[in-house]
Amino acid sequence: MYDLLTGPGLKLSIGICLIGLIIRGVLYIKGLHWQLDRVAYTAHLKAGIRGALRSIFFWILPFGARGWRTQPLMTVLFFGFHIGAVCIPLFLAAHTMILQKALGISFASLNQTVADVMSWGVVVSAFFLALRRLVLPEVRILSGPYDYLILFLSAAPFITGLLCRYEIGDYSFFLLIHILLGEILLISIPFTRLSHILLFFLSRAQLGMDFGIKRGGMKGKGLNW
Amino acid sequence: MPEGTLCNRQPIQTDEALKTLLSDTGGRQYYQEMQSLPVDTPLLWETIQKTCRSRIRTWLSMCARCGMCADSCFLYRINDRDPKQVPAYKIQSTLGEILRRKGRVDNAFMQMAMETAWAKCTCCNRCGLYCPHGIDMGVMFGYLRGLLYQQGFVPWELKIGAGMHRVYHAQMDVTDADFTETFAWMVEENEEDYPGLAVPVDKVGADIMYTVNAREVKHYPEDLAEAAILFHLAGENWTVPSRGWEQTSLAMFAGDWEACKIQVESVYDAMERLKPKRMVGTECGHAHRATVVEGPYWAGRKDGLPPVESIHYVEWLAEALRTGKLKINPEKRIKEPVTLQDSCNYVRNHGLKEITREIMSYIVEPGYFIDMSPNREHNYCCGGGGGFNGIGLYRKQRNKALITKRDQILSTGAKLVIAPCHNCWDAIRDLEEEYRIGIRWSFLKPLILKMVEIPEHLKPEE
Amino acid sequence: MFKKILFATSATEACDHAARVAFDMARRYHAHIDVFHVLGVPTRGYSQVVVDLTTGDEVTLDDNYRDLVKEEIRSYYDHQIQTTDDFAITVTIGHPHREILRIARAEKPDIIVMGGSTGASGSYAHKKAATGSTFQRVAKAAHFPVLVINRPAASFWGGFSNVVFATDFSDAADHAFAFAFKLVKELNCEFHLFHALDITCFQTDNFHTQDTIDDQIRNAIAQIRFRYVSKMGDFKPYAMEVWEGIPFVEIVKYAREKQADLIIMAYNTRQTDDPEASIGSVAEQVILRANCPVISINRSVGKE
The missing domain is CATH 3.40.50.620 (HUPs)
Structure with missing residues (x-):
């Protein structure tokens, strides 16, 4: 079972995830329309790229955008969640081993303490993000079962991962569950809002181009995000 | 159910239809008819299929529902943080819902969407700066307005406004003859004080083609006079077109994209005809947005630019002051606390944030200019943008919306507010009327005229 | 007329x-x-x-x-x-x-x-x-005579017969004179040409003797003759006078003394944008105080 999941299962889920994301990305870009979006994407490519990069840069930098600075608590939760969510699957020592075995790619692996902090960061942030959804009226009104499901889907592999890490309960059972949940997560990425793994960059780039080309990017220093 | 005689899906095309709709005081019958206006759901869905592409669809589906946009919206803040005013909620419960239901929505839904699109959003685009995913809900509300307009669910005043553009190529019933005639009148009134003052009409190849807001022609011709005098004093080689002089677009507020195209093409035709080096528009925000920022796309110009370089009045003024074409008498600079309104339409949406401050540095005695907080591209809407000012049905909501700006002004302590935008100017005027905080407000032109030095050779003989 | x-x-x-x-x-x-x-x-x-x-x-x-x-x-x-x-x-x-x-x-x-x-x-x-009242703004721009009545026009009984033209020798006053002369001729009025010598400006320099003032009065009379009387042809029923004092007070006093039923004068301000300055203008002070109608003129009349 373990071999099935870490062998063909892993390849399949990574394949679905990557191919799905590529399709999503291509469809997104193909669906852009200079006149309907009212952004002359290709006519001013240089200004567009500059705007796109600025737009992405200030928003992946913690406290880089005014939006992050005005809501510091959310910013801590956001980055607490996302840094771990991106780094752990790729760089945890156990993961790099499996990846090397299954796909033949090898990444440098994380120091165990750092990995622990990151993992806990994901789980704790996920808990508070869920709490935030329940408590703040302006978020509660936007939240439905789907939002909790997505949050659960992304946090579950980390929770089970930690159970394995500290060998709580039946190790081999939780390991299987952990791998299964991880692969479900991978497969669901292109089909759910989790596609923002890619679309975040494309959407930010799009708005960056909008501001960079049309809405003032070619007048003065550009938007102060 | 048939469509109403006044409230229907047909745009206003004739003067007669315009007058009929106008004579329906306050839109009483119009809104009555709206109660039973059927929704053409196949048309709605077909339009969405054709025009709603990956950008908006992705925005709607990828929204993380994180609520970070809430605090960016002045309408949310001012309405006691009502969760129903959260931008993401507003767009998801209207446009998002229409997409999810594949256009199958009913009359009540459309009326709710109309109120949301015109009374709960001024399309100031501030939320777009606060969404981690880069989702600009203002853009989506602009799109939603188009869908609503097509179905006939549009506030009465904006149906009229869009009709005005179709019939008169101007936002009010001002004809081309009225326009040139009013300018001629203003020259008459001022030529004794400014010898040689003239308004060249349809001069080919001038350095500047000047375009205006029809309200100036109708109600504030002084504004035309001031513009003419300042060009005259600056020694500009300028002209006005006898056709295509109206820079504004209520059609944009209404979501009447066809009328937007008609309107902006009339201005571009004038540019092609007169071949000026540049176009300068008056002190108006949405006019600039319509003609310079969005207009090229309505007209199908692939480079996204108007036929000739087009600038806002503040850009011309800053340049004239910088290069010494206009000289300010330092004695007459403003010596009282003064603040500046950043218009969303050309500051957040066209980057003209430093240039107005450069003007302040020339006309305000150092130490007297106080910025609002927040400011520049993070400034709040005046409270009357996007057509909000003029819609009788949403008067109450609009008056409440003014509180944000009122409090921003109050905390600067300034008694004079410079608002180089018609909509902002109106909103600030209305907020003084509504809340009496003891401020004055002004466009730039009259202020400059009071402090500008008149070159010797242009002075009247004594 | x-x-x-x-x-x-x-x-x-x-x-x-x-x-x-x-x-x-x-x-x-x-x-x-x-x-x-x-x-x-x-x-x-x-x-x-x-x-x-x-x-x-x-x-x-x-x-x-x-x-x-x-x-x-x-x-x-x-x-x-x-x-x-x-x-x-x-x-x-x-x-x-x-x-x-x-x-x-x-x-x-x-x-x-x-x-x-x-x-x-x-x-x-x-x-x-x-900024400024409706009157100020109309008076400043109009190419028409503007007649303003602020107080009960006690000495007005339906027609004009006794007209005071108050001048400050400005261009606008020339326009006012042209209109006033046309009026008195057509309506057969008595015509009083008047100038008030402003002595308020002497306050900073109080060495002006009465001789200086008298000189200036003589000059003003000569100016009235030169600028206006010379253009009046054989029109007879006129009188002219120059008084020294605060202009608006003197004009109002003079009109009262002559029992004038109309004062005609230049509005003469280019600065209505500044309410402080224009409220102080002579014409407006006269309007506020005169007990007859006041016609103010700022531009050439009837210009197309």
């Missing part, structure tokens, strides 16, 4: 004295009288809403409302209207000074008659936005 009178009115008490003069003139000179009223200022952006200048209420403008206001004006001036059959009532919306100038330009009246300040009614924000 007065075939067409434009009476711009707020249709309130503030314009009652002006109404009496306007209708008396119309009757006396068989003139057509246009009763012109600006009922509201546009507000609310591009909407159809106006603020009624009389009540201060926001109203949505339509034909009914227009007719209603017209009817109110007709009944307000009921007894005066009965004395003339050549009149029209026009109501419109807009900023009062602008609309008065607009209709004047279209109708080319021989004279615009206005009341004094309209007091405290009307739109608050409109008043704040408008």
Whole structure:
């Protein structure tokens, strides 16, 4: 079972995830329309790229955008969640081993303490993000079962991962569950809002181009995000 | 159910239809008819299929529902943080819902969407700066307005406004003859004080083609006079077109994209005809947005630019002051606390944030200019943008919306507010009327005229 | 001389004295009288809403409302209207000074008659936005004589017979003279040419002796002869005088002494944008104090 999941299962889920994301990305870009979006994407490519990069840069930098600075608590939760969510699957020592075995790619692996902090960061942030959804009226009104499901889907592999890490309960059972949940997560990425793994960059780039080309990017220093 | 005689899906095309709709005081019958206006759901869905592409669809589906946009919206803040005013909620419960239901929505839904699109959003685009995913809900509300307009669910005043553009190529019933005639009148009134003052009409190849807001022609011709005098004093080689002089677009507020195209093409035709080096528009925000920022796309110009370089009045003024074409008498600079309104339409949406401050540095005695907080591209809407000012049905909501700006002004302590935008100017005027905080407000032109030095050779003989 | 009178009115008490003069003139000179009223200022952006200048209420403008206001004006001036059959009532919306100038330009009246300040009614924000009164703005720009009545015109009995022309020797005063002379000739009036020598400006330099002042008075008389009398041909019933003092006080005193029923003078300010300066203008002080009508002229009259 373990071999099935870490062998063909892993390849399949990574394949679905990557191919799905590529399709999503291509469809997104193909669906852009200079006149309907009212952004002359290709006519001013240089200004567009500059705007796109600025737009992405200030928003992946913690406290880089005014939006992050005005809501510091959310910013801590956001980055607490996302840094771990991106780094752990790729760089945890156990993961790099499996990846090397299954796909033949090898990444440098994380120091165990750092990995622990990151993992806990994901789980704790996920808990508070869920709490935030329940408590703040302006978020509660936007939240439905789907939002909790997505949050659960992304946090579950980390929770089970930690159970394995500290060998709580039946190790081999939780390991299987952990791998299964991880692969479900991978497969669901292109089909759910989790596609923002890619679309975040494309959407930010799009708005960056909008501001960079049309809405003032070619007048003065550009938007102060 | 048939469509109403006044409230229907047909745009206003004739003067007669315009007058009929106008004579329906306050839109009483119009809104009555709206109660039973059927929704053409196949048309709605077909339009969405054709025009709603990956950008908006992705925005709607990828929204993380994180609520970070809430605090960016002045309408949310001012309405006691009502969760129903959260931008993401507003767009998801209207446009998002229409997409999810594949256009199958009913009359009540459309009326709710109309109120949301015109009374709960001024399309100031501030939320777009606060969404981690880069989702600009203002853009989506602009799109939603188009869908609503097509179905006939549009506030009465904006149906009229869009009709005005179709019939008169101007936002009010001002004809081309009225326009040139009013300018001629203003020259008459001022030529004794400014010898040689003239308004060249349809001069080919001038350095500047000047375009205006029809309200100036109708109600504030002084504004035309001031513009003419300042060009005259600056020694500009300028002209006005006898056709295509109206820079504004209520059609944009209404979501009447066809009328937007008609309107902006009339201005571009004038540019092609007169071949000026540049176009300068008056002190108006949405006019600039319509003609310079969005207009090229309505007209199908692939480079996204108007036929000739087009600038806002503040850009011309800053340049004239910088290069010494206009000289300010330092004695007459403003010596009282003064603040500046950043218009969303050309500051957040066209980057003209430093240039107005450069003007302040020339006309305000150092130490007297106080910025609002927040400011520049993070400034709040005046409270009357996007057509909000003029819609009788949403008067109450609009008056409440003014509180944000009122409090921003109050905390600067300034008694004079410079608002180089018609909509902002109106909103600030209305907020003084509504809340009496003891401020004055002004466009730039009259202020400059009071402090500008008149070159010797242009002075009247004594 | 007065075939067409434009009476711009707020249709309130503030314009009652002006109404009496306007209708008396119309009757006396068989003139057509246009009763012109600006009922509201546009507000609310591009909407159809106006603020009624009389009540201060926001109203949505339509034909009914227009007719209603017209009817109110007709009944307000009921007894005066009965004395003339050549009149029209026009109501419109807009900023009062602008609309008065607009209709004047279209109708080319021989004279615009206005009341004094309209007091405290009307739109608050409109008043704040408008620097200077409606009169100031009309007087500054109009190519027409503007007759203003602020106080009961005690010495006015229906026609003009005794006219004071007060000059400050400005260009605008030349325009005022041209009009005044035409008027006195056509209406057979006595004509008093007057200049007030401003001695307030001597205060900083009190070494001016009475001799200096007398010199200046002699100069002023010579100027009156040169600038005006020389253009009057064989017109006889005139007198001229120069007094020293504070100009507006002297003008009012002189008019009272001569029992003038009309003062004609230049409005003469280019700076109505600054309310402080223009309120201090001589013409406005005279208007506030004179007990006869005052015609102010700022530009050449009847210029196309």
